[in-house]
Amino acid sequence: MQKVFGRPQGLTDLPFHYCPGCTHGIVHRLVGEVLEELDIIGDTIGVAPVGCAGFSLDFFACDFVGAAHGRAQAVATGIKRALPDKIVFTYQGDGDIAAIGTAHAIHVAARGEKITTIMVNNAVFGMTGGQMAPTTIGGQVTTTSPYGRDCALVGAPIDLPKTVATLNGAVYVAACAVDTPKNILQAKKCIKKAFQVQQRGLGYALVSVLSTCPTNWGLSPVDCLKWLQENMMPVYEMGELKMTEEVKAL
Amino acid sequence: MSKELMKGNEAIGEAAIRAGCKLFFGYPITPSTEIVEYLAKYLPKAGGTVLQGEDEVASINMCYGAATTGTRVMTASSSPGFSLKQEGLSFLAAAELPVVIVNVNRVGPGLGGLGPSQADYFQCTKGGGHGGYRQIVLAPSKGQELYDFTLEAFDLADRYRTPVVIMADGFLGQMMEPVELKKPAQAELPAKDWTVGGCRGRAKRKIASYALTNEVGEANNLHWQAKWARMQDTLQRWESFHAEDAEYLIVGFGTCGRIAKSTVLAARRQGLKVGLIRPITLWPFPVKAFADLGGVKGILTVELNFGQMVEDVKLAVECRTPVFSHNRVGGMMPSEGEILRKLGQVFGLAVEV
Incomplete structure (x- = not known):
């Protein structure tokens, strides 16, 4: 029988440990496909965060390093400065990059560090059981905002890509989602571009991907996609937020 | 070989380049800032890079990343900054990554002050970060040793795949002394066949310390502990000074070890059989130096803290002889005379000061 569909070479054959309906699997696949299509699996070092993607270092086929919570971009900086000719990327959740790792998220962009960051935003701390993240939407119920996020009390969610886009060293910033086939294809284009930016040594590239968390949101996978569209998309600026002329010419 | 007059911190920087x-x-943080300044000036000329992190947390994690590639890497700080590096040190120990970390101690706790101190002894030697780990801690006592130990620290880090801390103090870091710029020893080191750098032509590698299976967690800890036990057995180092026939021992490291030396000589001039044990490795603590106490009637430790190393001395001595402690804190230094007086006081000796 002819094999018509399989895993991209950028992924190992280990089964994902993610919850059913979680979109981490889709994002993993997109990154795996991009690594394969750009033929950089053997030249890439990934950095895993702390959180649900803490075990992503087993799922990607390239070399991988596990970082402390929020420190992935500092670790990636060390790797890239040591091996400037290699491809270095971080794969981080919103809790990791936009809370405890914010200082690094800002400064890695300010320095124009030639790395790629994939930020997966599901509006909660997933691994610890669905606590409020800096990205939690106003009114959203989590275990640490049981009456809904009160923005008057704890502030409004942070739109990290928008903030990062203001920094000169960030040459490509995109905010995508993996809620529909169309958006999944668009997300892949953005992820691919973010790696191509690094291949050309143009500067820092960040792709944020709005993602779902059926387990902690307490919704079915299909309802999660609807919730993402109705609640997250209006809050987070979507699309290619920043592209320098050099990136446009890619 | 000719000597150069250098600040202690500069000697550390120069040794790093040559290593x-x-x-x-x-x-930057006082009193260690000259290390980053010196390297910012000279490391690029030697084909290296200095990057000023947004904070100490970033800096130690950048070291972590660089070390995964097998590249020789260093960071330096002083006490409050060293505190911020503890998370990273725990991760370095667990991932078994070679990094050299300099802590030029200053006065604490809190923001403290800029004077010399040895109050980070516990933090350096007992694992200042979480989880129970060990790291090599070297205690230089003069400019030449700042240079020599920094050279050696890189080899030790590579040999044992471990963070190595150079524990100095503001006095040593700031003082100018002649330093012989020796060439690094051509040590035979294990191949770095564990680094990441792209898996083209070989199997994928990963460097991490995460295990959610308790059986795996225990096995990992047993592996680390076996390495630390091996290091404890082979790496203990100290200097003995008139200790062979001593009736009273002073134990002091770093700056205190240096002051204690002249105290020993002054005591000997008065006919008192005083000797010195100067720990060079603070971890592993030189327990072997206290194996045979011969005719030692008592021990006095001298420290720039309220008595931290004294606990390790007591553990090594196991109540075979009384152990006292003389302490100065807040940036103050003990004088030869006051150490002599303390010896006389605690051991009932007639001393002239």
């Missing part, structure tokens, strides 16, 4: 350190990630 083949290619990356330095740091953040």
Whole structure:
């Protein structure tokens, strides 16, 4: 029988440990496909965060390093400065990059560090059981905002890509989602571009991907996609937020 | 070989360059700032890079990343900054990554002050970060040793795949002394066949310390502990000074070890059989130096803290002889005379000061 569909070479054959309906699997696949299509699996070092993607270092086929919570971009900086000719990327959740790792998220962009960051935003701390993240939407119920996020009390969610886009060293910033086939294809284009930016040594590239968390949101996978569209998309600026002329010419 | 007059911190920087350190990630803090300044000036000329991190946390994690590639890398700080590096040190120990970390101690706790101190002894030797780990801690006592130990620290880090801390103090870091710029020893070191750098032509590698299976967690800890036990057995180092026939021993490291030396000579001039044990490795603590106490009637430790190393001395001595402690804190230094007086006081000796 002819094999018509399989895993991209950028992924190992280990089964994902993610919850059913979680979109981490889709994002993993997109990154795996991009690594394969750009033929950089053997030249890439990934950095895993702390959180649900803490075990992503087993799922990607390239070399991988596990970082402390929020420190992935500092670790990636060390790797890239040591091996400037290699491809270095971080794969981080919103809790990791936009809370405890914010200082690094800002400064890695300010320095124009030639790395790629994939930020997966599901509006909660997933691994610890669905606590409020800096990205939690106003009114959203989590275990640490049981009456809904009160923005008057704890502030409004942070739109990290928008903030990062203001920094000169960030040459490509995109905010995508993996809620529909169309958006999944668009997300892949953005992820691919973010790696191509690094291949050309143009500067820092960040792709944020709005993602779902059926387990902690307490919704079915299909309802999660609807919730993402109705609640997250209006809050987070979507699309290619920043592209320098050099990136446009890619 | 000719000597150069250098600040202690500069000697550390120069040694790092000559040891083949290619990356330095740091953040300025008194009294260690000259290290990042010196390297910012000279490391690029030697083909390396200095990157000033947004904070100490970033700097130690940049070191972590660089070390995964097998590149020689260093960071330096002083006490409050060293506190911020503890998370990273725990991760370095667990991932078994070679990094050299300099802590030029200043006065604490809190923001403290800029004077010399040895109050980070516990933090350096007992694992200042979480989880129970060990790291080599070297205690230089003069400019030449700042240079020599920094050279050696890179080899030790590579040999044992471990963070190595140089524990100095503001006095040593700031003082100018003649330093002989020796060439690094051509040590035979294990191949770095564990680094990441792209898996083209070989199997994928990963460097991490995460295990959610308790059986795996225990096995990992047993593996680390076996390495630390091996290091404890082979790496203990100290200097003995008139200790062979001593009736009273002073134990002091770093700056205190240096002051204690002249105290020993002054005591000997008065006919008192005083000797010195100067720990060079603070971890592993030189327990072997206290194996045979011969005719020792008592021990006095001298420290720039309220008595931290004294606990390790007591553990090594196991109540075979009384152990006292003389302490100065807040940036103050003990004088030869006051150490002599303390010896006389605690051991009932007639001393002239």
